[in-house]
Amino acid sequence: xxxxxxxxxxxxxxxxxxxILPALIPLIVFWIxxxxxxIWISFTDxxxxxxxxxxxxxxxYRALFRDxxxxxxxxxxxxxxxxxxxxxxxxxxxxxxxLRKNFRGNGIFKFILFSPWITPTVAISIVWSWIYQPSDxxxxxxxxxxxxxxLKWISSSQTAMLSVIIVTVxxxxxxxxxxxxxxxxxxxxxxxxxxxxxxxxxxxQFLSVTWPGISPTTFFLIIITMVNSLQAYDQIQILTQGGxxxxxxxxxxxxxxxxxxxxxxxxxxxxxxxxxxxxxxLSLLQFVAGQKWVHYxx
Amino acid sequence: MNRNRTNPVGVVIKYxxxxxxxxxxxxxxxxxxxxxxxxxxxxMSGGFFPTNPQWGNLISVLTASPIPHYIANSALVSAAVILxxxxxxxxxxxxxxxxxxxxxxxxxxxxxxxxxxxxAATYIPSYIILSDMKLLDSLTGLVIxxxxxxxxIFLLRQAFMQVPKGLVEAARIDGATHFRILWEIVxxxxxxxxxxxxxxxxxxTYNNYMWPSLITNSKDKYLVSQGLRSxxxxxxxxGTEWALVMAASAVIxxxxxxxxxxxxxxxxxxxxxxxxxxx
Numbered sequence: 001x002x003x004x005x006x007x008x009x010x011x012x013x014x015x016x017x018x019x020i021l022p023a024l025i026p027l028i029v030f031w032i033x034x035x036x037x038x039i040w041i042s043f044t045d046x047x048x049x050x051x052x053x054x055x056x057x058x059x060x061y062r063a064l065f066r067d068x069x070x071x072x073x074x075x076x077x078x079x080x081x082x083x084x085x086x087x088x089x090x091x092x093x094x095x096x097x098x099l100r101k102n103f104r105g106n107g108i109f110k111f112i113l114f115s116p117w118i119t120p121t122v123a124i125s126i127v128w129s130w131i132y133q134p135s136d137x138x139x140x141x142x143x144x145x146x147x148x149x150x151l152k153w154i155s156s157s158q159t160a161m162l163s164v165i166i167v168t169v170x171x172x173x174x175x176x177x178x179x180x181x182x183x184x185x186x187x188x189x190x191x192x193x194x195x196x197x198x199x200x201x202x203x204x205q206f207l208s209v210t211w212p213g214i215s216p217t218t219f220f221l222i223i224i225t226m227v228n229s230l231q232a233y234d235q236i237q238i239l240t241q242g243g244x245x246x247x248x249x250x251x252x253x254x255x256x257x258x259x260x261x262x263x264x265x266x267x268x269x270x271x272x273x274x275x276x277x278x279x280x281x282l283s284l285l286q287f288v289a290g291q292k293w294v295h296y297x298x
Numbered sequence: 299m300n301r302n303r304t305n306p307v308g309v310v311i312k313y314x315x316x317x318x319x320x321x322x323x324x325x326x327x328x329x330x331x332x333x334x335x336x337x338x339x340x341x342m343s344g345g346f347f348p349t350n351p352q353w354g355n356l357i358s359v360l361t362a363s364p365i366p367h368y369i370a371n372s373a374l375v376s377a378a379v380i381l382x383x384x385x386x387x388x389x390x391x392x393x394x395x396x397x398x399x400x401x402x403x404x405x406x407x408x409x410x411x412x413x414x415x416x417x418a419a420t421y422i423p424s425y426i427i428l429s430d431m432k433l434l435d436s437l438t439g440l441v442i443x444x445x446x447x448x449x450x451i452f453l454l455r456q457a458f459m460q461v462p463k464g465l466v467e468a469a470r471i472d473g474a475t476h477f478r479i480l481w482e483i484v485x486x487x488x489x490x491x492x493x494x495x496x497x498x499x500x501x502x503t504y505n506n507y508m509w510p511s512l513i514t515n516s517k518d519k520y521l522v523s524q525g526l527r528s529x530x531x532x533x534x535x536x537g538t539e540w541a542l543v544m545a546a547s548a549v550i551x552x553x554x555x556x557x558x559x560x561x562x563x564x565x566x567x568x569x570x571x572x573x574x575x576x577x
Contacts, residue, residue: 009398009466011476016399019476023390024405026445031412034423041422095319098312105316111562112320115327118558118565120505122523123547126530127330130540136342138329170323178569223414231416233508238527252418259422260512272419283414 035276042269049263060270070271072246073254076161080250081229083165084172089221091169092176093214099177100184110181114174121171125238128167129154132239154239157247164248167235172225179217187213219290223283230279251275330551333544341541355545364517365546368525375440375521376503383447383499384492390446391454392480396466406455413448421512428513435515443513444503450495453568457491458484494568497561501554522550 011019042060046053064070095113099106116124131139132153140150153163191209233252236242242249242257249257251271259268333341334355335348359365393399394406424443425434433439461484469479485492507523514520520528529546533539558565 009396009470011393011397011399015476016393016397019389019393019397020405023386023446023451026386026442027409027412027448029427030424030443030445031415031420031448032408034420034427035412035415037423037426038419091319095316098316109316109320110566111559112324114562114565115555115558116323118501119327119551119554120507120523120526122505122507122527123551124326126526126543126547127326130333130538130544131326131329170326173319174323175569178566182566182569227414227416231418233418234523237507238530252416255418256508265422269419269422272416272422275416276419279414279416 038269038272038276041265042273044266046265047263048265053266056266060266064267064270064274069246069249069254073249073251076246076248077230077250077252079161080165080168080232080248081226083161084168084229084232085222085225087165087169088172088176088225089218091173092178092221093180093218095173095177096180096184099181110174110178113177116171116173117175121234122238124171125167125235128163128170128235129239132163155244157244160240160244160248164232164235164239167239168229168232171235172228176221176225179221180214183214183217184210219286223286226282226286227279230275251278327551327555330544331548333541334548335545336541338539338541341544352541355541356549359542359545359549363529363546364520364525365522365529365549367518368520368522369550371437371519371525372504372521375437376500378441379444379503380496380499382441382445383450384496386446387450387454387495388480388485388492390451391458392476392484394451394455395458395461396479396484397476409448409451413452418508421509424509425512434513435519437519439513440510440521443509447495447499447502450499453491453495453498454488457488461487490564490567494564497564498568504554526550 043055043057044053045056045059099109131137134140134150134152134155137153139153143150151159154160187210191213192205195205195209230250231252232250233256236248236250236253237256240248242253251274255268255271255275258264258271262268332346332348335351335353336345336355337350337352340349390409394402394409428434428439428443431439431442433442465483465487466479469483474482504521505523506521507527510521511524511527514524517525517528526546530538530543533543
């Protein structure tokens with residue numbers, strides 16, 4: 001009577017393997033093992049060209065923490081992350097509030113606002129580098145329409161970071177908006193009715209009903225935008241290559257330059273480890289903070 | 299009473315803001331297409347509209363440049379990657395949701411942990427692995443290293459959790475295998491998540507740049523992003539041919555916009571509906 005006691009959700013080991021291994025093997029080979037291997041390489045002086053290397057313990061980290069380029073990259077990463085995170089999330093919420101009710105043209109606005117997200121960052125960065133051209137670009141033509149002085153955009157270390165941030169926000173605004181539109185739909189209508197009976201004005205209603213209702217989405221978007229910003233590469237590579245004079249060199253770009261231009265694999269992976277620790281730490285912080293102020297629906 | 303939400307000033311302000319942001323958002327696309335239709339002189343001289351549309355720019359990109367070849371590479375690689383990611387993702391998500399086994403929670407925790415990690419941190423060792431497998435500079439290497447999508451496993455897991463457990467249990471009692479249940483019960487119910495996943499996977503593979511540019515060297519292996527970049531750099535040799543570069547960008551971007559116009563609802567429901575954190 002074996003099959004009577006057979007648990008419904010169990011599976012024999014062969015079936016289980018067939019379900020799990022197709023994803024587990026690539027997960028180990030291209031994710032988990034490389035992460036561990038990166039940590040290992042960061043303790044060596046391997047240069048990629050020669051097969052031998054020696055174990056140097058914390059030498060790469062000491063060199064990194066004494067390197068002024070590293071601190072500049074860390075600051076750039078922070079500026080870039082906050083500079084893209086705040087406008088994308090706040091702007092996405094603002095647009096979602098405007099688009100929440102169905103009205104004429106609603107669908108077209110959504111289509112336009114979300115479309116940058118599906119187009120290749122490289123292609124649109126090339127378009128933006130044409131827009132940003134100091135002498136013939138349209139960006140300066142627009143500025144002069146408003147009587148403003150022309151900028152050098154991506155050719156000056158003063159404005160290059162701003163230019164990269166504009167492109168990134170342009171691309172991610174619609175993404176945050178879509179998240180918020182569906183989050184707003186899920187805020188229970190009766191809560192609005194109740195607060196309307198209490199005589200709450202629209203700002204009060206937003207603070208007491210809407211904001212708590214969408215806080216899980218805000219929480220999720222903050223993490224995901226942060227992780228995306230830490231990993232931004234395409235637009236930096238096309239627009240500025242980390243320049244001028246390192247003004248747009250983020251940690252990720254520094255990692256790329258150290259690893260794939262200078263072949264200093266030990267130092268490059270040390271930067272990667274710093275990025276892993278940063279992402280992990282920030283996610284953890286977000287998670288702990290989230291427990292306090294995120295209100296999950298019942 | 300400020301409860302009256304349809305006051306006309308508010309509506310005007312709303313439209314003004316939405317139109318302003320939409321113009322800003324659409325402008326780079328419009329400018330790309332206008333520039334693509336100008337002559338080399340006209341593009342620099344600063345008129346807004348192309349006076350005499352140079353359709354020849356687009357034709358020369360389509361017939362006399364390597365751009366179509368890059369598009370074909372991207373399409374081929376993304377087709378293979380979508381298929382692999384959907385199969386591996388569906389199997390894994392099914393096991394996590396419907397099969398009891400030791401270490402199930404731990405496995406899901408590890409998968410979620412990798413979701414947050416910076417992918418680039420894996421690139422140096424992954425590069426070495428592909429080099430050991432003699433798969434550098436090949437489309438096969440590109441496909442093999444993209445066999446799974448952590449996001450996709452997560453998306454399908456969320457969808458599978460909405461499938462009534464009773465359906466699966468009843469099928470098990472009737473003696474159905476797990477494969478049959480996945481294919482005949484779970485898949486039809488969660489089809490929309492599969493479509494969303496397929497589209498997201500397509501967009502990210504088709505547009506991918508950093509990883510493909512690290513592992514491919516020869517031009518005939520380029521995907522669109524890397525191909526477009528090399529086209530951009532080469533046409534910069536004697537003062538950038540902006541009209542041609544914009545034509546090449548348009549050839550790559552416009553089909554994606556058209557695809558998006560027809561599939562918008564899948565992206566929107568997928569992004570908003572299934573991936574938002576729910577406790």
